[in-house]
C-alpha cells in the first residue's frame with residue numbers, strides 16, 4: 001500500500017505541573033490516498049489528542065506525522081479539521097465562515113471572483129447555498145456541521161480530519177449527514193480520518209476501522225478492514241452478513257476485550 | 265449532485281407542502297392587515313408604558329422638593345425658583361461674552377471634547393494593552409499586579425502629578441480622563457481575550473491566519489462583548505472624573521462652571537448644571553451601549 005499519511009511511532013505525554021500522563025503509546029498507522037479510516041475507542045482514550053497531533057494543533061512527544069513523505073508538525077489547510085462542536089465563528093455569516101479559509105488558501109492562486117464562486121460551489125456541495133447569508137445562531141446543529149464540512153472541503157485539504165463530526169446531532173440528522181459525507185467521499189475521493197464512538201457509523205463509512213485500547217497509554221488494539229462495496233446503502237447493509245460481521249468484531253473489541261472502566 | 269438521500273427528502277417535503285401552499289392565498293387573505301392607526305396606537309402604548317412611570321416619579325419628586333424648599337430660610341431653592349433664575353441660561357445656551365462667561369453649550373462642549381480626547385486614547389491604549397495581557401502569560405504576570413494597584417488610585421490624585429508633568433490644565437485634564445477610564449478597558453479586554461474559545465484559535469491555526477489577521481478577524485470580534493463592557497464602564501468613569509478635574513483646573517468646562525456658580529452663590533445654576541451633567545452622562549452611556557449592540561450583533565449567540 002502506498003503511504004499517503006503516516007503516523008510513525010507516536011507517543012504523547014501530557015505534563016501538568018509535575019504530574020505526567022502518558023495518553024498515547026506507540027501509535028503506528030498508514031493511510032492510503034482516498035482511503036476512509038475511522039478511529040474508534042472509548043471516551044477519554046486519546047482519540048481527539050491523536051487527531052490534534054495529525055492536525056498539528058498538538059505536538060507529539062515522540063514520533064512524527066508524515067504527509068506524502070514530508071513531516072508535518074504545524075497546523076495547515078492541507079489537513080483541514082471538522083470540529084465536533086462546529087466551531088463556526090458566530091459573528092460571520094455562513095458564506096463568510098467558508099470564505100475565511102478560501103481567501104487565505106487561494107490568496108494568490110485564485111482571483112477574487114473565482115474564490116467567491118469556489119465558496120458557493122462548496123456550499124452547494126453540502127446543500128447550504130440557500131443559507132449563505134445566515135449566521136450560525138440562525139441555523140440548526142446539522143446545518144452548522146454541514147457548513148463546517150464545507151469550510152474544510154473548500155480548503156482542498158490533502159487529508160480531511162473529522163473529530164466526532166456527528167456526535168452532537170440527533171439520530172435522523174446524523175444519518176442524513178453520514179449519507180452526505182459518504183456521497184462527498186465518493187464524488188471527491190478525499191482521504192479522510194474520522195473519529196467516532198458510534199460502531200454503526202464506523203462500519204458504514206470506513207474502509208478501515210482503527211480500534212484503540214483504553215487509556216492511559218492507549219495503543220492501536222486492532223485494525224479492521226471493512227470489505228463492503230461502495231456506494232453503500234444504509235438499508236441494504238442492515239441485513240448484509242459482511243456488515244454484521246464487522247459490526248460484531250468492533251463490538252466485541254469495545255465491550256468484551258476492552259471494556260470501558262470508569263476512572264475511579 | 266450525488267446525494268440521493270437528501271434529494272429524496274427534499275422532494276418528499278415538497279410533495280407534502282404542495283396542497284397547503286395552493287390553499288395559502290385564501291388563508292392569508294382573511295385576516296385583514298391591521299390598519300395603520302392601530303399599529304401607531306400600539307407603538308404609542310408601548311412608549312407610554314415606559315415613559316409615564318418615570319415621569320410620574322419625577323413629578324412627585326419635584327412636588328416634594330418644591331414643598332420642602334419653599335419655606336423661608338431654606339438653604340436650597342425650590343424648582344420654581346431654579347427655573348426662574350436660570351431661564352436665560354436655558355433659553356440661550358450659545359452666548360459668548362469672552363473669558364469663561366459663556367453659554368452652557370460651550371461649557372459642556374469643552375468638557376465633552378476633553379472626554380473625547382482622553383477617552384479615545386484610553387480606548388486605543390486599553391484595547392492594545394488588554395490584548396497583550398490577555399494573550400501573553402508573561403505580560404499578564406508582569407503587568408497585572410501593576411494594573412491592580414494603579415487602578416485603585418482615585419482620578420483626582422493623578423491631577424497634581426499631571427499638572428506638574430504637563431504644566432497646563434488642558435493636557436492634565438485629558439490625562440486624568442485617560443488614566444481613569446483605561447483600567448476597566450484593559451481589564452475587560454484581557455478577560456475577553458483570555459476567554460476566546462480554543463476552537464476559534466484552532467480554526468485560525470488551521471486556516472493559518474497571521475497574527476494581524478488573527479487580531480482583527482478573531483480576537484477583536486470574539487472579545488467584543490467584553491471590550492464594550494469595559495468601554496461602557498470607562499465612559500461613565502470619564503464623565504465622573506472630568507467634572508471633578510475641571511473644578512480644579514478652571515477655564516471653560518462644566519466642572520468649573522459649577523465651581524464658579526458655587527463661588528458666586530448661584531445655587532440655581534449649580535442645579536441646572538447637575539441636570540445637564542446627568543443627562544449627558546446618561547446619553548454617553550447609551551451611545552456606547554448602542555454601539556456595542558451593533559458591533560456585537562451575533563457574537564454573543566453561538
Ligand SMILES: Nc1ncnc2c1ncn2[C@@H]1O[C@H](COP(=O)(O)OP(=O)(O)O)[C@@H](O)[C@H]1O
Pocket residue numbers: 014015016021023041042043044045046047048049050215
Ligand atoms: N491539554 C491536556 N492536558 C492534560 N491532559 C489532557 C489534555 N488534553 C487531553 N488530556 C487527557 O488525555 C486523555 C485523552 O483525551 P482525549 O484525546 O480528549 O480523549 P477522547 O477524544 O478519546 O475522548 C484524557 O484523559 C484527557 O484527560
Ligand SMILES: [Mg+2]
Pocket residue numbers: 047048049
Ligand atoms: Mg474527543
